[in-house]
Amino acid sequence: MNEEPVFAFAKSFQLNGSSSSTSMTDSVLFTIAHIQDPVVQFASARGLTMMKPLWSSWFATDEDVLRFHYFDYENAAKLATNYSSQLSLDAFESGADDYVDIVALSARQAMGACVFAGTEDDPILFMKEISSDGNTQTIDVIYPAFPFFLYTNPRWLAYLLEPLIEHTLSGQYPNKYAMHDLGTHFPNATGHPDGNDEYMPVEECGNILILGLALVNSLKYDTSASAGSIWATIGSDVFDANPESSVFALNISSSGNTIFGLDDRWGGSTKGTKQAEKWVSKSYSLWKQWTEYLIEFTLEPHNQLSTDDFAGWLALQTNLALKGIIGINAMSAISEVISETEDAKYYKNISDTYIKKWEELGISRDGTHAKLAYNWYGSWTTLYNLYADSLLCFHLDDHSFANNHQPISSHGDGQKPLKPGHGKESGFVPQHIYKMQNDWYHNTDWEFFAAAVTGEEVRGEILESVATWVNETTTDRPFTDLHKTEEDGGFPGPNFFARPVVGGHFAFLALERACGGMAMKGLAFLNEPPMGRKASTSFLIKQTPGEDL
Secondary structure, three states: OOOOOOOOOOOOOOOOOOOOOOOOOOOOOOOOOOOOOOOEEEEEOOEEEEEOEHHHHOOOOHHHHHHHHHHOHHHHHHHHHHHHHHHHHHHHHHOOHHHHHHHHHHHHHHHHOEEEEEOOOOEEEEEEOOOOOOOEOOHHHHHHHHHHHHHHOHHHHHHHHHHHHHHHHOOOOOOOOOOOOOEOOOOEEOOOOOOOOOOOHHHHHHHHHHHHHHHHHHHOOOOHHHOOOHHHHOOOOOOOOOOOOOOOOOOOOOOOOOOOOOOOOOOOHHHHHHHHHHHHHHOHHHHHHHHHHHHHHOOOOOOEOOOOHHHOOEOOEHHHHHHHHHHHHHHHHHHHHOOOHHHHHHHHHHHHHHHHHHHHHHEOOOOOOEOOEOOOOOEOOOOOOHHHHHHOOOOOOOOOOOOOOOOOOOEOOOEOOOOOOOOOOOOOOOHHHHHHHOOOOOOHHHHHHHHHOOOHHHHHHHHHHHHHHHHHOOOOOOOOOOOOOOOOOOOOOOOOOOOHHHHHHHHHHHHHHHHHHOOOHHHHHHHOOOOOOOOOOOOOOOEOOOOOO
């Protein structure tokens, strides 16, 4: 880029002087900024809008924000050190030294794909997919990244979902299922008014319903120790009850001993309950619309793409169907937030019925593994979508969101409820399905989702394999979420680099803080020795030829 301007800065350091007055330490501070103004053009409810950067709500010019950034170094360094230190501690306790390095790199890459926009009353976070294509606000990119946001700051997850919800509610997207992305080429978040976005209807409906309940759950905690993110608990309890105002407006402090720019507290206690109710109420019709699509199409998905779109189209995908069914179960809990009791019972009854039927269709005849597709006998798949079942606490029988519904006797005007097929084990997805998963694994973002819901031994092997790739392969490209597990560990094509989906590497950390800290305890059964057979391991197996046992 020969046309780019180049600036040179120099400072002399004299640290070896003979005079006793000569200092043996010195430093220099530079501020480097990348200014985007406008950030994106967004097809908002009020029409095509050139979105200003969020910082312009407080600073009138570029020079003002640069000046503030320079003189705020001490505060910024303190906050960054606090986050990095806590992340290192949590990652070491969750995995090992290798995991510390993986999440430290992943955090920077996930945030590097995002840019803040909007105003303090209506903040928005836009995300670029990067390298796989240039899509804006891709739901199945936000989804794998969301463990990072839950652990670090769930508020940012709300800001990622908001433009998708606003755009769809405004009637600019014609399909009944959730859109794939908000624009083909970042920074153009102009939507798909023709409805011809990438075709992943079950994938995106399941994703956004899971994300919605995860966000609601992050708001609802009683003590700081039970919060999904320790940084969510900092700040004031200000809540605007006005139904017309933004649910998640920024109420930052600018006086006293508080560092300027810190957000108010995210949820918690009464405030969190009110925020959840207000947020769900404003878009409840949309959540129902997406759920009704899943009710019709998720149990036996027709020929379509899943998030692994590079693998091509396929009908009756076992793992995809599971995601949609978990999404319907999530809607049962979302309905409860605003006391839509009949809806909650209805969706719970359907999801309970579907999960039983799904097991009959998707699990091999000998009950040892899941098939890639219902009708693809002899195939195998990695059920990384089990992660959502645990993160949303559905595996805990006593969790109030998931399993406290009473048996249903009727629904509507004489409509008879569906009846689950047979007796139910603990949790929504039965424990024996998890135990099948204990011997197989995938790679990077989905690999970490799968690893989070396996036993400690398998989790350790997966973590070690990713660490080996990071440390020992010869590539000098940015961190990837797709690589070969054999040969030189290179890139299989398509080549993915620097994508925000590596936020999925936070899957262990987010799960350990989920359900008030009880999520991992509910998976203790995975560390029990298998009954009547030896454990085995394998790398990246999607399908294996042969007869179904």
